[in-house]
Amino acid sequence: MDTRGKILQQLIHVGALLLTNGAEVKRVEETIVRMGRAYGASETDVFAITSSIVVTITFPDGEMLTQTKRIRSSGDTDFTKIEELNALSRRCCAHPLPVEELTAEIKRIREFRQGRLYFYCGSMLAAGSLAMFFGGNAADGAMAALVAVLICAMQRRLAPLCMNNVIFNLIVSFVTGTIICLLAGFLPVHVDKIMIGDIMLLIPGLALTNAVRNVLIGDTISGIMRLIESLLWAGALACGFMGAVWMTGV
Numbered sequence: 026m027d028t029r030g031k032i033l034q035q036l037i038h039v040g041a042l043l044l045t046n047g048a049e050v051k052r053v054e055e056t057i058v059r060m061g062r063a064y065g066a067s068e069t070d071v072f073a074i075t076s077s078i079v080v081t082i083t084f085p086d087g088e089m090l091t092q093t094k095r096i097r098s099s100g101d102t103d104f105t106k107i108e109e110l111n112a113l114s115r116r117c118c119a120h121p122l123p124v125e126e127l128t129a130e131i132k133r134i135r136e137f138r139q140g141r142l143y144f145y146c147g148s149m150l151a152a153g154s155l156a157m158f159f160g161g162n163a164a165d166g167a168m169a170a171l172v173a174v175l176i177c178a179m180q181r182r183l184a185p186l187c188m189n190n191v192i193f194n195l196i197v198s199f200v201t202g203t204i205i206c207l208l209a210g211f212l213p214v215h216v217d218k219i220m221i222g223d224i225m226l227l228i229p230g231l232a233l234t235n236a237v238r239n240v241l242i243g244d245t246i247s248g249i250m251r252l253i254e255s256l257l258w259a260g261a262l263a264c265g266f267m268g269a270v271w272m273t274g275v
Contacts, residue, residue: 028124029082029084029088029090030090031124031128032061032064032082032124032127033061033080033082033090033092034092035124035127035128035131036057036060036061036064036080036082037057037078037080037092037094038094038131038135039056039057039060039110039113039114039131040053040054040056040057040071040073040078040080040094041078041094041096042106042110042131042134042135043056043107043110044073044075044078044096045096045098046101046102046103046106046107046110047101047102047103047104047107047231047232047235048107048110049235049238049239050073050074050075050235050239050244050247050248051238051239051242051244053071053073053078054071054072054073056110056111056114057069057071057073057078057080058071059114059118060114060117060118061080061082062118063117063118063121064117064121065084065085066082066083066084067083067084067085068082068083069081069082069083070082073247074246074247074250075096075247075250075251075254076095076096076097076250077093077094077095077096078093078094078096079091079092079093079094080092080093102231102232103139105137105139106134106135106137109134109137110134113127113130113131113134144177145173145174145177148173148174148176148177148226149170149171149173149174150170151173151222151225151226152169152170152172152173152176152222152223152225152226153166153167153169153170153173153222154166154222155169155221155222155225156168156169156218156219156221156222156223157218157222159218159221159222160215160218161215161218161219161221161222162215162218164212164213164214165214165215165218165219165222166222168205168208168212168214168219169218169219169222169223172201172204172205172219172223173222173223173226175200175201175204176197176201176223176226176227179196179197179200180197183196183197190229190254190258190261191254191257191258191260191261192261194227194258194261194262194265195261195262195264195265196265197227197265198224198227198261198262198263198264198265198266198269199265199266199268199269200265200269201220201223201265201266201269202220202265202266202267202268202269202270203269203272203273205219205220205223205269206269206270206273207273210273216270220266224262224266227258227262228258228259228262229254229255229258229259232251232254232255232258233251233252233255233256233259235251236248236249236250236251236252236254236255237252239251240252
């Protein structure tokens, strides 16, 4: 593959990373267009939806290259990676990096993982504080924080084995709800407050927000696809917790 082909390949990798880490479609398209211009393209056409990216770049000598990338996973929301990719984009627009260095930077960002302690502590803090915020007491907050550890473990171990986020959310919410209901039979806690705190770790809030934003700015196809997907995630969560409550009779 020649240099121009490698540049196009890395540009589409940047777009895919942005998309799978929670960036809106408009940001994905603008980033690829600006980086393409920085690397000498006279014209860059990008079509991105939640499941696919198509990029065509045209150079001043008339050469035209096109690549398509299928996005098979919606991924997780990771603002750290989005920030890193935005910073890389700005660096390339100011002073384009050599292709080898650009490839290495993209690989570094793709392989970056937050430490387990950071991930678990953040989830425990969020679940516990939200359970108390919505009317729970200290015992409810502590219980929600402990259950959050189980949710984090399932996100790390179970998510790669599930076909999609709908199935994953259904399984996780059912298991989580069942454990909460069973523990509530032995401890003086409020089941609803604990469930509220823990369900907040799974609700696709950013995806839903991006879906509405995409529709409002004219990316109708992407917006509707993400909106439907978000509603299915939310429905799976509701069904999982409802099934747990029904099964345990709480």
